[in-house]
Amino acid sequence: MSSCDGQTKTSAARVLTQEELDRLGSERTLVSDFKQMKLEKEAQKNWDLFYKRNTTNFFKDRHWTTREFEELKACREFESQKLVLLEAGCGVGNCIFPLLEDDLNIFVYACDFSPRAVEFVKQNPLYCPERCCAFQCDLTKDDLMENVPEGSVDVVTLIFVLSAVHPDKMKLVLENINKVLKPGGIVLFRDYGLHDHAMLRFKSGNKLGENFYVRQDGTRSYFFSKEFLAELFEETGFQSVANDYVLRETVNKKEGLCVPRVFLQSKFTKPGQSQSS
Template identity: 45%
Template structure:
C-alpha cells in the first residue's frame, strides 16, 4: 500500500500535504519525545507513535499504526482485484514440485546480499539470546500481550546457566537469524540447528566465515515432508524459530509442519513466529495473474507467499496442542521522505509453547 500523501483508494488516512516537509513548526515537547526514537535501536519505552499528522515526514517509520474502516475496505478491494486465479494446472504443479529449484535460483542470483541480518530479533524475541541484556525492551500496543522476557530472567538461574540449550531455525536461508544469535549470545551451552529447502542457501551459509560447527549445524530439509531426517531427537529442542517461512509453504501443508514442530520441541519449549499479515504492502502490490489461491501468490521469481490473519495463526498452532502466549498484529508505516511516499507493512508476531 503506497501513496503520495493523498486519501485515494490505497492512500494514507492522514491527508498530509507536501508543505509539512519544509519549515514545519512542531512543539518542542513533541520533538524531544520523538528524538528518543531517532535510532531504530530504541530505548525502553521508545516506540515511535504518530499522534500528529504534521509529523508524518519527520521520520522514516512509525510504529503500531492503526487503520480506519475506509483504509481496511480499500485494501480488501485491492486484494479482490488481484485474486483471480489464472494459473494452469501444469503451471501450479511446477510451482509446487520445483519449489526448491526456484529457491536455489533465487539464492544463486542474490547469494547472501538480499536479506539483512535480523538484529531486531532480540527486542521481539529476547528468549533467543537471554544473556544479551543490551537489547531494547519491546513496547506493545495497548491491550496486546506483554510476555516478552521470561526466559531472559530464567537464564540467571544456576540450573538454566549450566544446561545445554538448543535452538532450531526452519528456513534459515543464508544465516540472517543464526549469525546474529551467535554474535550476541556468548552462552557456551547454546547450540543452534538450521535447515532450509534450498541446498544453495545451505552451501552459501557454510562458506561464511562466521559458520562455526562447534556452535551450529545446518542442513537441507523439506519441512513439508512427512518424515523429517534431522540430527536431533524428539522432545529435545528449547526453541524453534519460524520467521517469514510458513508463508512460503502451501497452506494445505502448514498443519503438517506445525505437527512436526510440536513433536521435536521439549515440553515447555517455545515457538517464536513472525510472518506476513493480511493486506501487507507486498500483497497489495501483486498484479492480476499472480494468485494461486486465496491470499496465496507466486512472485515473479516463482517463489510463493501467503498472507495470514491472526486467527489463522492461532488456529494452526492451538489445534495441534500449543498454548498461545502471544499473537499480535504489527502495523508499521514506512515513509520515503525523498519521494513523499507512505507504505504500510503488516506483520503477525506470535509465541506458542508446548505444554
C-alpha cells in the same frame, strides 16, 4: 527502505481503504491448477535460484530478534545454561549468526529448503560445528528427527518461512517441529500479515488462493490472519502465548511513498508435563 515511524502492535487487522478493498475484490481469477502444480514441484528450485541471484546480500542481518523475542534470553534458569535453538528456514543465516555472536551459550540447528542457502551458512566464517549444525530439509516431508534429537529443542524460530509453504502443507511443518521441541518449549513466529503492502501490490494473474500469491521469480507468499495462524498451531497441539499484528510504515525511496507493512508476530508453546498433568 527505511522506517518512517515506530511500529505498533495491535490485535486487529489493518483496515483497508475503499480503493484497496476494490483492488482486492477485483482479483478473482486464480492461477491455473497446472501452473500451481508446477510451482509446487519447482518450489525448491525457485528458492535455490533466488539464493543464486542474491547470494547473502538480500536480507539484512536480523539483530532485532533478541529485542523482539526476549525468550531467547529469558527462558533459561541461569546465565550459563545452554539454549538449544532450531531455526526452521534459516536462509543464509541472517538470524543465527547475530545470535551466535551475542550469546556464547547457544547451540543452533539450522535448516533450509534450499541446498544453496545451507552452503552459504556453512561457508560463513562464524559457522562452527561445535555450536551450529546446518542441514538441508523440506519441512513438509523430511523428518527433522534425522538431524535433531526428539524433544531436545528449547526454542524454534519460524521467521518469514511458513508464508512460503502451500497452506495445505503448513500443518505438516508444525507437526514436524512439534516432535523436536521440548514440552514447555516455545515457537517464535514472525511473518507477513493480512493486508500487508506486498499483498496489495500483486498484479492480476498472481493469485493462487485466498491470501496466497506467486511472485515473479516463482517463489510464493501467504499473508496470515491471526485467526488462521492460531487455528493452525492449536490443531497441531500448541498453545497460543501471544499473537499480534505488527504495523509499521516504511518509506519506499524509489517511489517516494510511505507504505503500510503488516507482520504477524506470535509465540506458541508446546504444553509441558507440568501443565498437562
